[in-house]
Structure formats: C-alpha cells, structure tokens
Amino acid sequence: xxxxxxxxVVAKKELTLMESLYLPAIFKGxxxxxxxxxxxxxxxxxxxxxxxxxxxxxxxxxxxxxxxxAERCTACGLCAVACPAEAITMEAAERxxxxxxxxxxxxxxxxxxxxxxxxxxxxxxxxxxxxEAIFLTDRIVPSSFTRGEEVFGKSILVEDVNERVDVxxxxxxxxxxxxQDKKHAHNQTFQDRLKQ
Amino acid sequence: MDQIIIYKIILCVIVFAxxxxxxxxxxxxxxxxxxxLQDRVGPNRAxxxxxxxxxxxxxxxxxxxxxIPTHSNKWLFILGPSFFMLTACMTGAVIPWGAGFTxxxxxxxxxxxDINIGLLYLLGVISIGxxxxxxxxxxxxxxxxxxxxxxxxxxxxxxxxxxxxxLIALVMLTGTLNLGEIVAQQDADYAYIVxxxxxxxxxxxxxxxxxxxxxxxLPESESELVGGFHTEYSSMKLGFFLFAEYINMxxxxxxxxxxxxxxxxxxxxxxxxLEGNLLSAIQTAVFLGKILIFIFIFMWVRWTLPRFRYDQxxxxxxxxLLPLAIFNIxxxxxxxxxTGKL
Numbered sequence: 001x002x003x004x005x006x007x008x009v010v011a012k013k014e015l016t017l018m019e020s021l022y023l024p025a026i027f028k029g030x031x032x033x034x035x036x037x038x039x040x041x042x043x044x045x046x047x048x049x050x051x052x053x054x055x056x057x058x059x060x061x062x063x064x065x066x067x068x069x070a071e072r073c074t075a076c077g078l079c080a081v082a083c084p085a086e087a088i089t090m091e092a093a094e095r096x097x098x099x100x101x102x103x104x105x106x107x108x109x110x111x112x113x114x115x116x117x118x119x120x121x122x123x124x125x126x127x128x129x130x131x132e133a134i135f136l137t138d139r140i141v142p143s144s145f146t147r148g149e150e151v152f153g154k155s156i157l158v159e160d161v162n163e164r165v166d167v168x169x170x171x172x173x174x175x176x177x178x179x180q181d182k183k184h185a186h187n188q189t190f191q192d193r194l195k196q
Numbered sequence: 197m198d199q200i201i202i203y204k205i206i207l208c209v210i211v212f213a214x215x216x217x218x219x220x221x222x223x224x225x226x227x228x229x230x231x232x233l234q235d236r237v238g239p240n241r242a243x244x245x246x247x248x249x250x251x252x253x254x255x256x257x258x259x260x261x262x263x264i265p266t267h268s269n270k271w272l273f274i275l276g277p278s279f280f281m282l283t284a285c286m287t288g289a290v291i292p293w294g295a296g297f298t299x300x301x302x303x304x305x306x307x308x309x310d311i312n313i314g315l316l317y318l319l320g321v322i323s324i325g326x327x328x329x330x331x332x333x334x335x336x337x338x339x340x341x342x343x344x345x346x347x348x349x350x351x352x353x354x355x356x357x358x359x360x361x362x363l364i365a366l367v368m369l370t371g372t373l374n375l376g377e378i379v380a381q382q383d384a385d386y387a388y389i390v391x392x393x394x395x396x397x398x399x400x401x402x403x404x405x406x407x408x409x410x411x412x413x414l415p416e417s418e419s420e421l422v423g424g425f426h427t428e429y430s431s432m433k434l435g436f437f438l439f440a441e442y443i444n445m446x447x448x449x450x451x452x453x454x455x456x457x458x459x460x461x462x463x464x465x466x467x468x469x470l471e472g473n474l475l476s477a478i479q480t481a482v483f484l485g486k487i488l489i490f491i492f493i494f495m496w497v498r499w500t501l502p503r504f505r506y507d508q509x510x511x512x513x514x515x516x517l518l519p520l521a522i523f524n525i526x527x528x529x530x531x532x533x534x535t536g537k538l
Contacts, residue, residue: 026500026501029500029501030497030500033233033496033499034233034496036232036233036234036235037229037232037233039235040235041232041235041236041237042235042236043236043237045237045240
C-alpha cells in the first residue's frame with residue numbers, strides 16, 4: 001500500500017545508448033548546479049544581520065516585579081512542577097518585617113534557579129504561574145564556557161527596578177483574562193470550589 | 197640584442213607573477229564558486245568579499261610547523277613538491293599570451309620561447325610533472341601516500357596517451373608543432389574547435405585527469421586516502437602541491453584556449469578598425485578571458501560530478517578515450533584526404 005504516491009518501482013534494466021554515453025546526464029547535472037549559482041543564499045551574515053524572530057518568541061526567562069518594585073514570585077513551586085524538563089529549582093523563605101517593599105507576598109523565593117541547559121523553552125512555567133511573575137522574553141540565552149554559568153540564578157533572572165523587561169507581547173489582555181477567568185478549573189482556588 | 201634579453205627576462209617575471217597571482221586568486225575563486233553552487237556565501241571576512249583570503253592562507257601555510265617524517269628520505273621528500281612546482285611553472289614558457297607589441301620599430305613578442313616544437317615541449321613537461329607526485333608520495337614512507345602516488349602516476353600515464361593522440365589529429369590539421377603558428381592559423385581560418393570537436397572533448401577530459409581535478413581527483417581523494425600523495429606534507433611544501441594544482445589548471449586552460457579556441461584571436465578583430473599595440477592589448481585581455489571561462493568550467497565540473505571509481509577511471513581512459521582518439525585521427529585523415537588537404 002502506498003501512503004504518498006511518491007514511491008518509485010526500482011528496476012534494474014540495461015542502459016540505453018543515450019544513457020550509457022553519460023553525457024546528457026552530466027549536462028543535466030551541470031545545469032542543476034549552475035541554476036544554484038543564481039539562487040538566493042540561505043546564509044544570514046550573523047554579526048551584521050540578525051535572524052528575524054517571532055514577536056512571541058520564547059527565549060530567556062524574566063522574573064517580574066510589580067509596579068512598586070517588589071518581586072512578584074511567591075515561591076509556590078507551580079512552575080517547577082509544570083516544567084517537563086525539571087529545569088527549575090527554588091528555595092522559599094519567609095518575608096521579614098520591613099521587607100514589604102522588596103517582596104509582594106509573605107513568602108518569597110530565596111533561591112530561584114533555572115538550568116538553561118535543561119530548559120526546553122516550552123513556556124509551561126509561564127502558563128502555570130498564578131502570580132504573573134515568570135515570563136519568557138525575546139532575549140536569546142547567551143552561550144558560555146562552563147556548565148555552571150548556564151544555571152541562571154536570581155541575579156540574572158529578576159528584572160532590574162529601573163530597567164523593566166517588556167513582556168506585553170506575551171502578556172496580552174486576552175491572555176491575562178484567560179488566566180484569571182474563574183470559569184476554568186485551573187484558575188479556581190480551593191475556596192472558589194467550596195462556594196460552588 | 198641586449199634589449200631583447202632584458203625584455204625576455206621582464207616577460208618571464210610578468211608571466212610568472214601573473215601565473216602565481218592567478219593561481220592564488222583561483223583558490224579564492226574556487227571557494228567562492230563552490231559555496232555559491234551550494235547556496236552558501238563563501239569566504240567574506242578577510243577584506244572586501246574575502247579578497248585577502250589567499251594572502252591569509254599563504255601566510256598560514258608559511259608559518260606552519262615544518263614536519264619531515266623520520267623514516268622518510270629527506271632529500272627526495274623536499275625534491276617532490278619542488279619538482280611539481282617547477283614543472284607547473286615551466287609550461288607557461290611556450291604559450292603565446294598575445295600578438296606582441298611594436299615600440300619604436302622594435303617588435304616585442306608576447307611569448308617567452310617561440311620554439312618550433314612548442315607542443316612537444318608542453319607534453320614533455322606535463323609528463324615530467326608526475327615525477328613530483330611520485331617522488332613525494334614514495335619518499336613519505338607512508339601507505340596512503342604511496343597508494344596516492346601510484347594512482348597518480350598510472351592515471352596520468354593512461355590519460356597522456358589519449359591526450360597525445362587527440363593532439364595528433366590537431367597537428368595533422370595544423371602541420372606544425374609551433375604554438376605561435378597554430379594560434380596565428382586560427383586568425384586566418386576558423387578556430388580549431390570547428391574542425392576538432394571530438395578531439396577537444398577528449399583533450400578536455402584528459403586535461404581534467406592530468407591536473408588531478410574532480411571527477412579524476414583519485415590521487416588526492418581526501419575521503420578515502422586521507423590526503424593521497426601529500427598525506428605526510430605540511431607547511432609550504434603542502435602549499436606547493438596544492439598551489440601547483442591551480443597553476444596546472446591555469447596553464448591547461450591557456451593551452452585549451454590557444455589550441456582549440458583561437459588563443460588571443462577573437463571574431464571580427466580586424467573589422468574593429470584598431471591597429472597595432474591597442475589591438476594587441478585587447479587580444480591579450482580576450483585570451484585571459486578565455487582562460488577564465490575554462491577555469492570556471494574546471495570548477496563547475498568539480499562541484500557537480502562525483503569522483504570516479506578506480507576501475508571506471510581506467511576503463512574510461514583505455515577503453516573509451518583511447519579508441520575514440522584513434523577514431524578521431526582516422527576520421528580527420530579521411531576528411532583531409534577527400535578534401536584534398538593531404
């Protein structure tokens with residue numbers, strides 16, 4: 001049975017006179033290579049040109065701060081659970097008095113590490129996050145000489161207070177409303193379910 | 197008399213420089229063309245369009261560590277590449293690069309040595325060229341190098357036979373072995389490709405085999421023999437082998453252009469109304485253009501056709517090209533007899 005109709009029946013037959021001269025076949029091959037001379041080159045001359053990427057490209061992660069500059073992450077661990085590559089680890093700590101401007105919730109991530117060598121940039125962590133804290137951005141993860149450098153800690157992941165990372169292309173109003181709509185089971189808390 | 201000797205020395209230097217320069221930039225051209233045929237961009241980092249790449253490559257070759265294997269015959273090991281380079285450069289002496297210039301009533305020919313057995317000299321020097329490969333491969337004391345050298349010598353000897361026979365049919369037409377005269381005859385008459393299409397095809401195929409170019413690059417065959425005859429070579433000695441291949445290519449293009457495509461002559465050259473030195477300069481430029489076209493064909497074929505298997509190579513040489521060349525001589529003789537040229 002044939003699935004594609006592209007299979008050819010191979011037969012070992014004697015070459016005709018024209019074929020055994022090989023010259024027509026050679027000229028045909030030469031024409032093919034010559035046609036490639038005028039084709040558009042596939043190369044992107046990297047340092048001068050960069051490759052175009054989609055607006056919703058999934059690159060290096062960012063840990064967002066809220067409007068007041070406090071870290072949004074509450075170290076719930078849902079991103080680590082959602083991660084199919086098990087690239088995310090974290091260690092939670094309790095917020096002390098006087099740290100309200102630093103951390104939004106009472107609990108925060110003391111250590112938050114993503115292993116960029118394990119990460120497959122699927123974006124499931126972003127989908128799982130209930131606090132709008134982690135996002136994938138259009139930045140490309142830089143290469144490094146050691147494996148250790150590829151484990152990104154909070155110093156790299158958390159955005160700077162003065163230099164916010166733009167995630168509006170990934171966090172559109174539609175996405176936001178979908179993530180907060182209580183109709184969907186994944187957005188319901190335990191209390192929500194008790195009320196129903 | 198002194199004047200002509202000084203002129204010949206200057207011409208020697210010019211031809212040498214042009215040949216070496218052309219060979220250097222043919223490496224660049226080859227890499228560019230190869231990448232274009234494969235939808236790539238090619239060397240473009242050293243200078244504009246990568247034009248300084250040959251200089252960078254040459255410097256790299258010069259500064260590489262020189263290695264001579266302990267168990268090799270040191271003098272023969274050095275002699276191999278030198279010999280190969282020498283014979284490659286020697287062939288340029290008999291080629292008429294142009295019609296010549298007349299300055300203050302003195303005639304300056306554009307040919308270093310106008311000898312009456314130019315064609316024979318050419319074949320002789322080409323067949324000496326195989327010694328460079330053979331000596332280099334044998335003195336390396338390495339299995340792969342020896343195999344490559346053996347392949348090279350048997351290949352070159354096999355194809356020289358067909359090449360010589362293809363030329364005999366041409367010589368029957370020209371009646372002379374003098375390259376300058378052969379080119380001059382094509383000014384009065386048509387280019388010899390019109391009379392010798394089969395002979396040209398045989399000569400072209402043999403030229404590919406003689407210069408060890410793909411699809412006949414069995415002596416080198418980097419994918420099966422490591423590097424063939426130059427496996428043990430490093431530094432500029434390797435550079436000489438690689439460089440001489442390009443010089444051979446340049447010279448054989450020049451030979452094909454002058455024997456079959458009218459050399460420096462071009463159609464309607466006398467109807468242009470140009471005289472003397474200006475016409476001569478244009479003719480030299482046209483000749484270089486013809487050489488460039490042949491070099492392009494050399495490279496184009498290399499990046500199209502896969503390498504022959506060894507038995508196929510021998511079959512083609514002895515069982516196809518040799519009978520074809522003899523057949524060509526026969527037909528040429530018959531035609532000459534019935535047209536009353538004989």
